[in-house]
Amino acid sequence: MDFKRLFAATLLGLAALPAQAAIKVFACEPEWADLTRALVPDADIHTATSARQDPHYIEARPSLISAMRRAHIAVCTGASLEAGWLPALISRASNREIQPGKPGLFFAAEQVSLHQPHNHVDRSMGDVHPEGDPHIHLDPDRLPSIVNALADRLAALAPDDEHAIRLRQRQWQVRWKLETAKWREAATSLEGLSVAVQHSNFGYLLRWLGVEPSIDLEPKPGLPPSASHLSEALADPALDRVRLILIASYQGERPAQWLASKTELPVEILPGTVTDQPETDTLAKLISHIIDRLEHHHRTAEHG
Ligand SMILES: [Zn+2]
Numbered sequence: 001m002d003f004k005r006l007f008a009a010t011l012l013g014l015a016a017l018p019a020q021a022a023i024k025v026f027a028c029e030p031e032w033a034d035l036t037r038a039l040v041p042d043a044d045i046h047t048a049t050s051a052r053q054d055p056h057y058i059e060a061r062p063s064l065i066s067a068m069r070r071a072h073i074a075v076c077t078g079a080s081l082e083a084g085w086l087p088a089l090i091s092r093a094s095n096r097e098i099q100p101g102k103p104g105l106f107f108a109a110e111q112v113s114l115h116q117p118h119n120h121v122d123r124s125m126g127d128v129h130p131e132g133d134p135h136i137h138l139d140p141d142r143l144p145s146i147v148n149a150l151a152d153r154l155a156a157l158a159p160d161d162e163h164a165i166r167l168r169q170r171q172w173q174v175r176w177k178l179e180t181a182k183w184r185e186a187a188t189s190l191e192g193l194s195v196a197v198q199h200s201n202f203g204y205l206l207r208w209l210g211v212e213p214s215i216d217l218e219p220k221p222g223l224p225p226s227a228s229h230l231s232e233a234l235a236d237p238a239l240d241r242v243r244l245i246l247i248a249s250y251q252g253e254r255p256a257q258w259l260a261s262k263t264e265l266p267v268e269i270l271p272g273t274v275t276d277q278p279e280t281d282t283l284a285k286l287i288s289h290i291i292d293r294l295e296h297h298h299r300t301a302e303h304g
Contacts, residue, residue, distance in 0.1 A: 017072065019160040026068045026098070028076035028086065029055050030274040031137040032108060032150075034283050036075055038172050039151050039165050040158070046071065048089075051271040051280075054250050055081060056222070060089040068093035071104075073157055075150065078107025079114055079134035103153060109134050111149040112142040115204065137273065138287055139204035140180045147172055179284045183209075186291045193298050194241040196233070196265070198225060198256065201248045201272045205290060214238040217247075217255045225255035234262055243301040244294070248272030266300070268293055 017023065023043045027033035033047040046067035049055050055077070058064075068074060068089055076082055090098060090105070097104030114132025136142050151169040155162040191210035197203070198217040206213055215238055219229035233239065245256045245267045256267045270290055271280050280286040 016156070017158045017160075021158075023073065023154065023158050023161075024071045026071035026074040028074065028082055029137070031283055032075040032077070034274045034281075035143075035147055035150055035172075036154070038282075039147070039154055039168050040161065041168075049273075051248075051273045051275045052250050055273070056084055058085050060085050060092060064089055065092045068098060069095050071095065071098060073104050073106060073153065074098045075106045075108070077109055077134050077137070079109035079131035079136075081109070081134035103156070106150060106153050108146045108150075109136055111146045112136060112139075115207070116200075133200050133203060135200050135202075136204055137283065138202060138290070140176075140183055140208055140287065142204065143283065144173055144176060147176075176284065179288070183287060183291055186295060190291070190294055190298055193243060193294065194238070195294075196239070196242045196245040196256075196259065198247045198251050202246060202270075202290065205287060209291070209294070211294065212241075213246075215242055217245075217259065230255055230258060233259065239263065244268055244297040246270065246294075266297055268297060 023040055025033070025036050025040075025043050025045045027036060027045055027047045029049050030047050030051060033045045036043055036045055046064075048064050048067075049058055074090075076086060090100070095104070096102075099105060109131065114134065114136065117130065117132035136146070147169060151165055155165045158165070187209045193209075193211045194214045195206070195211055196215035196217065197206070197213040200213075200216075200221060203213060215233050215236060217225040217230065217233065219226055242263075242265060245260055245265050247253065247256045247267065247269055249269050249271045251269075253267070253269065256269075259265065260267045270293060271277075271286060274281060274283055274286055278285075280289050
């Protein structure tokens, strides 16, 4: 490790790892594990949640506490997405490096601007998330900045790996640009498509695609669909334009199926994040998959 790199790490307040030591990473959600793996393929990554879980609400289990205690860095969404469990986890793990304001705690949402500040509400908090909508992980335009910031942080943590990290960062950016161009092309056919959603999980991607989430099954962001709200949705004139009900795989199907039974709209259940299935095991593949499914329904609605 040369002096300049050591100095850079010290400036950031990171305890630089010795050469050859694998970076131990605590990823709050699978999307950040995916980005970390793209930059440091041999990182030892513990992912706290899966696509089958609601990332707003998980339990600070003992296995998570010990994983955070062992980690060199935690990579999370931030903007209060994990407000219901991460603070408790951080405090119980009492890892000196993984603390608010320390470089060992990386928040993706702090690297980009957010939609709808003051508009993201959570059951556990019962109040407004002032930062804005934290569900940024499917936004083709925001991910490159997040990757760059994450690469900076990881390179400072493992200065001996910096060269390799920078190379993979550039490769990721090139691949992402190519994918984004493909998605942009698909977006022209999807523009104006109107969908019903449950929460803003897919919101950034839908907005990027020009797809309009005209109906939300949640009465307010973060509140579960209620019978009265669903009746209101059924009477909402905006429903006439809706071609599809889109929910995430961790969400209960009943509200969506109820609305589908009243309207004959198709229900599409998609992973809200990266999974271990080959067609959605990276962020790029997940975005392609979501776009494919939207295109499928769009075509069916047009020609059906
Ligand atoms: Zn949310």
